[in-house]
Amino acid sequence: MNGEALAPMLRRLRVAADMTLEELATTAGVTDRALSDLERGASRGARASTIEALADALRLDATARAALSAAAHAGRRRGQMAMAQTLPLPSALADFTGRAAELATIQAVVSRTPAGSACPAVLINGEPGIGKSALAVQAATRLAPLFPDGRFFVDLQGLADHPLSPEVLLMRLIQAVEPTAGSFPPRLADVTAVWRSVSKGKRIIIVLDNAANEAQVRAAMPAHGPALVIVTSRRLLSGLESVDRVVLSPFQEREAVTLLAEISADRPAGEAELRELARLCANLPLAIRVAGNRLASRTDKAAGDLLARMSDQQHRLSALSAGELKVSAAFSLSYEQLSVDGRRLFRRLSLTYGATCGAAIAAIVEPQSVVEAEDALDELIELGLLQESEGHRVTFHDLLRLYAKAKLREDDDPDDVTAVRTRLRNWLLDTTIVAGLWYEPDSAVERPDVRGTAIDSPEAAKAWLKAEAENWFGALAEAAEIGDHQRVVDVAESLHWFSDHWLGWGRWHEVFALSSAAASSLCDDRLQATHLGYLSWAHNFCLAQYEAGSRFAQRAFFFAQRAGDRQQMAWARTYQAWALLPQDRYLEALAPARESVEHFAAAGDREGLPQALIGLGNVLRSLGRHEEALDAIEHALTLVTDPRTAPRSSIAYFTTISAHAHAAHVHVHLRQWEKAVESVDTALRPHETPIPFQHRIRLLGRRAEAYQHLGEHSAARDDLETVLRLQEAADDEDGAARTRRRLRHLPGSDQDTATSVV
Template sequence: MRQTGPIRFRILGSLECWDGDERVHVGGPVNERVLVTLLLEPQRVLPVHRLIEAVWDQDAPATAAHQVRKAVAELRQRIPDGRNLIATDGPGYRASVTLEQLDLLQFTDALQRARDHVAAGRTTEATALLRKALTLWRGPVLSGSGGAVLDAASASLEERRTTAVEQLFELRLEAGESAALIAEIREAIRDNPLREPLRGHLMLALYRSGRQAEALEEYGTIRAVLDEELGIQPGSSLRELHQAILRNDPALNGPAPKAPVAPAVSGGRSTLPYDLRDFTGREEELHKLLGFIEDADGSGPLIVAIDGMGGSGKTSLAVRAAHRLAERYPDAQLHLDLRGYTPDEEPLTPAAAAEALLRMLGVPGERIPDDPQGRIALWRATMIKHRMILLLDNVVDESQVRPLLASPTSTIVLVTSRALLVDLDAAHSISLGTMAPQDSVALIVSIIGDRRAEAEPEAVAELADLSGHLPLALRIAAARLRKRPRWSVRYLVDRLRDDTHRLAELSAGERSVEVTLRLSYEGLDAGYRQSFRLLGQYPGAELDVYTAAALLDCGVREAEDVLEYLLDMHLVQQHEPGRYAFHDLVRSFAHMLSRTRHSGGTGEFSEEAAGAVRRLMEYSLTASDVACDLLFPGRVRMARPTPSFRPELTPLRTPEAARDWFEREQDSLLAAIALAFRRNLDREVALLAANVVFHLDLRGRLDEFLALCHTAVAAARRLGEADLLRLSLSNLAVACWKRGRFEDGIAAAVEAHELAVELGDRRGQAKDTGVLGLLLATTGRFDEALSRLEQSIALKRELGAERAEAESLSNISAVHMERGDFQEAVRTATRSVQLARKIGALEKELVGLGDLAQAQLAMGDAEAAARTLATARERTPGVVAPAERALLLILSAEAEGRLGHRQKVLHWVEEALATKGLEDAPVREATVWNTAGRFFHRCGDHQRALELHRQAHASAARLGHRVEEAYALDGLAQALAALGHTAEAAERADAAHAAFRAMGIPGGIHRGD
């Protein structure tokens, strides 16, 4: 039934005439302009010529008066009771309408009453009236198409509206609002950029919101706009406000905020979950989300999509934001779980979601259409009439959300999803990662209590790490502790360290990290699920697309597509372009899948997983071969097994590129070797370790060098292949020498040499004889060492192994020097440098230059040594290990010191002594300390010399490094004598001479000459 009541007119915007709930069509443009002109001045008689001017401006036709009268007649006929509404009065016509019938009268009345309330001090009532008046405004009269006369009237009304907007903002500022106003004032300024009162309100709102810099910036903006548009400066009021903000004038502070009032039961509907009392962290993301809303413009729904891996706290963030915004969107705050990742449930269809939302708003069931499109249409029609918050939680994809959005609307739509919703047009996006470590700790503390956390701060930090800084895991772990007051934090940490049971530990009631991850995993199609399992075998921190292609047994481009899809699904992470990583708990989940798939839950890894690891090792071996060939020219490879596939390799064309590749991949290569050892891929372990030790040595990571060699030896013994065992033992002997474990090194070198003889491996014999000679020389057994080294050099020369020969020549030069045969020391060191330079082995060349300089210093030729070392220093960065560079620096200081440049080169000494990693290379460390001690002794700082020689002596004696032990004793004797400790000096000198004689070093003190 049609509603009855007076005819209603709306002219603040497009013209509308309503008879109850039916719209009346008043006719064409002439009719509209005549009617609007009359309604603009209700109850006033307008002569026909005024109406003609309003309709046609200056171009009225000869029949204009007739057309106006015809239009009035048609209006009277079309509009119910039109003859009374448009009355003839003398020479013209009058619109006879009441306040109830015309929006213009209502607008004018509300503004007048608001002014009266302001004058009487009733600002609350005035604010309500201004809001009511402004809601009547829909735009310019006749939407700006009425002609010059009507446009002038419309401009006058627009001025009144803008003044009302300014007054409303002023009253709201007086009432204590600030931050909530900023977005609204900015929108008003966008339409009125030259209005100084609006700029002043914005500056004040920004200042009161703690954004003083932005308030001052706003003043600069209006000053520039006024100067450019009008050539004027801001008025006195704005200038005074600017100065007050600059000096933080207390008078600018707003009134204290009023206590919140609970909403009436009959008010807006809310189905939001409760806001977490212990919500922790995510301040940056929350600020960003609220900022999107403050700065919003346009007429469509404001959408903020929050994505992140399962358990990252998406819903908690959205709920907190919704509660913060609830007062600004009073009609309703609705939360709907779209079940995109809910166990044993299908995702809601858009139509089902629309029905649920309509019921939340109280729409009776009988009014909700049965057909899906009808339900969606009714929801969209309802949505545009409300100012509300809509939280669509657990969304599976864009198609689930898009049909639910309507425009224009004042609704805020918050969307949470485990997928990155890239196709949700006009949506702002926030991606949640893991929590910051300090926030993770704070969350645990908020649950278990300060006293318990303060008792075990280190365990709490470790618990946060083992929980992967994932909010869900943190809450579950902390909840377990809260429910078990007798458990220490350390006890739970120890349980979580077992990767095979970690996910089981992170389960409490209905909440489970494993279930959460499984829902994401099962949402993938079969191909992506397999890719996820294969990629999950990777043991390193980050992988690139080439490594991924090997794991997946596919092309690089295809591997990148897979990784990007998993990135969008938040099952992998990305910290830099082109490199991807698994969250620790996600990797644990992938491993769990591999252990249980096809294995009946026995804990054995599937053949699928084993194949991925084999391909990873084959790829790593092939790629590291290329890198080693570039970095270490002249090295000799063992025969490689035929690969099971042809991997695509990272492009490596220069030694610098190879060095960078090793720097990025070194830790991952070590992790891959450890994984392969656990999976019994022993051949791959031994072969890849033989490559990786090169770079570990270059970077001075000697503990890892030694540990890796032990792993390679264990793998080779388990495999039972003598050639791989010989190679691994030989590398172990070198590692033992570098770490000062000489007897262990000698045993490994002897066993390696015996295997080489049994195998008829002459290259192996050559290498192992040389390593044994080096170890014997370090322990002071020079005669044996010289014989071994000469034998090694002869074999290497016969085999054409120039890199290996350069290495042994460098080692034998040191033996010649210690025995006093300086000419031979210089000759062999020079030959070592020449061979290394010939094959491009820069790191060997630099070591040879150091040996040559030591021989030159022993001969007393400091000038030649200084030139040699200057050549070496220019080329050392990034090429030799830190300890080798420290040795070159300290030798440089000794050479220059002998030439009288001691103060000039003191910084070299300090840099050498402070070298990071020197402590891990005890053979070089003792030499550096002894050389530095001699330098300070010559400089007259005998106390510093004494301390350094004592350090060198303690280290060398512990290691059995007899050469440096003897030189340390000699240095101690000289320092003690200079300090006046004659008896102790004599005792130390005797011990030094005895040590030198035992080793056959003539004179025994040539390093100090």
């Protein structure tokens, strides 16, 4: 059985045992759905306790048991680095109880919304632990048949230090609803337009959980139906317009007792005992659930024993009957069942910076192997103190994190806590540097090993940087706060090349703002020039805030000039020209574009000089000075192709593509059709590194125009049809409409022919 995947192995073992799926699920004590997911491969791994239960139910010998455990572990490891973008709706609680009136209200909102009207929205409010998320998921699950295009769930991190911004929220929704959308404009207004285009006409449900403010919700609202948005929040969000509000109250006694009986079905208890337990839990759903799990898990205790335990502790009684402390008492019921090591890990996980983490982080805060950390996390998950998340990660409920932090203050030595925090911060920042180095153009750069990770390729590096973005950014912000300035600069520098590969993240301006401030604290003019330049880039290309981009570029030039660093002076002028061009300030852009060329030449910078020449050519073309533009671009191509002046190969490749793309643009303006075709042909030559689709669209569009003027209409049609496919895959409706119009106007075309391309 060596090497066999978990799904086929489990299915084969079940068949060999002559058991149905339902029989095995019942015997092992797992749900039918969980077992079905494992056998279908929908879940590639399983918790250690689940595998042990299945092995017991199948009566496996030691060899088969070890093979099954190994297959499950391999599945978990394969999923660790995955960056799922699907935002799946969590499974509804199998024992969901009550809330009939609230579910009917949400159903009525959907039923009474006319087709084509504004997208209906429901806001679920209530105190922590009241069951807001459970109700939202239950409602979305029940309404699923009415919304066949998908259900999506996003945690807006309303209690985090950095709640999800509207821009990041929209980027995640766009990627989930339309994975082929590709890149999109970074400004909120533009991303909003893309989101409304992507969601238009789709029958989807969006659950926005734990909202921090009205801006998050407004951003995610599709312009019209037939979508449905369900929002949960501790806050009233009174500024929201046109929402139907559902305010939750504690359970009625009947509902609380029913839920307790359902959870503790294997531990029968009397009606009176269940009523009293519900009363001590203040009928709060989360407290009821924790108490019920406690009752069900203690096979050696009866309900009366648990009631006596709660009755003896006045602190718990007061906590269960007063505000948020009710939740803390409920958490304590599970916390006290943990092993000593489990308790310590639970407390220390509260030091993480992001909403989720994986086993590698658990292995850092509580030193152990990653495999041991996975098993330790299983204990916390089983007791409901952590929730499983995508990519075999775990997440804290916001209030659970607060509870864990309180226990950390109570039970841990402050010096130990400081040591753990320092170890975690250093590990995150060390790993960030190693991951970022995979994107350095110099392939010979040394990449040290980092404990607990398997970053052995650019793809693995990108997956880790994205999965742990909240954590490493939090560590970076903390390093800045404690004055570890050189560390902040080193981390930001390591991410400089990677940032080009994740333009849509939305926080690069914060990263480089931190590094710019750190460089200032170090009183290093060259570092200030470098990182202010990066900050200018982030405002230009990630936020489209060109005024700010220009302002930071000017500051970068000041420090570069004071340091006498011609290379950084050149980059500062390049960033400034980039900031001015999108504002149609062509004449103003000409001087910094020329200066950048002069400074790069003086510095002998092989990478920067060709790019500066292309940038100068772009400015000259915008001014209508086409011959001068071609001279600058051809000079860049000469430098890139001459071994004596060529930059590193990876940079030379993309610089060459950029140069030919700009040259083709100029040739089109000059009506030099053959030369335009030649430039595009050269840029599109096969290479081991694919050309980004945006560049392909521009290149093919220009070549199609040249072909049309040359009378080669079939070739023009081929290029335009390729462009149309790329635009449709990216859901670029405006671009696709323009391309269809161009197709219709090709000689020999008619409306039917053009439509058939779509």
